Each structure stands twice: as C-alpha cells, then as structure tokens.
Amino acid sequence: MNPIAPLHTLDVRRFEGSAILKRLAAASRQLAELEGVAAPIPHFLPRRSPDES
Numbered sequence: 637m638n639p640i641a642p643l644h645t646l647d648v649r650r651f652e653g654s655a656i657l658k659r660l661a662a663a664s665r666q667l668a669e670l671e672g673v674a675a676p677i678p679h680f681l682p683r684r685s686p687d688e689s
Contacts, residue, residue: 650656
C-alpha cells in the first residue's frame with residue numbers, strides 16, 4: 637500500500653479545471669443531503685458508570 641503524499645508535493649495542475657470543480661460541487665451537494673437525512677437520527681451514547689474508564 638502506498639503512503640499518502642504530502643499536499644505540498646502534489647502537482648497543482650491536477651486540481652484545476654472544470655472537471656474537478658464539478659466533482660467538488662456534486663460532493664458538496666451529496667454531503668448536504670446526507671446531513672439533512674442524518675439530522676433527525678437521535679445521537680445516543682451509552683452511559684458509562686464512574687468506575688469504567
């Protein structure tokens with residue numbers, strides 16, 4: 637498995653252009669939709685007793 641390259645070593649030209657911007661916009665819309673669907677789901681965490689750490 638290849639390690640992830642540091643951001644400063646990546647070629648900026650790979651992230652310019654309309655294709656990447658379209659994918660970014662689509663991902664943003666999908667994230668907003670997911671947040672809207674997940675919002676009514678209750679967030680319950682099991683309570684821990686004081687002696688559990």
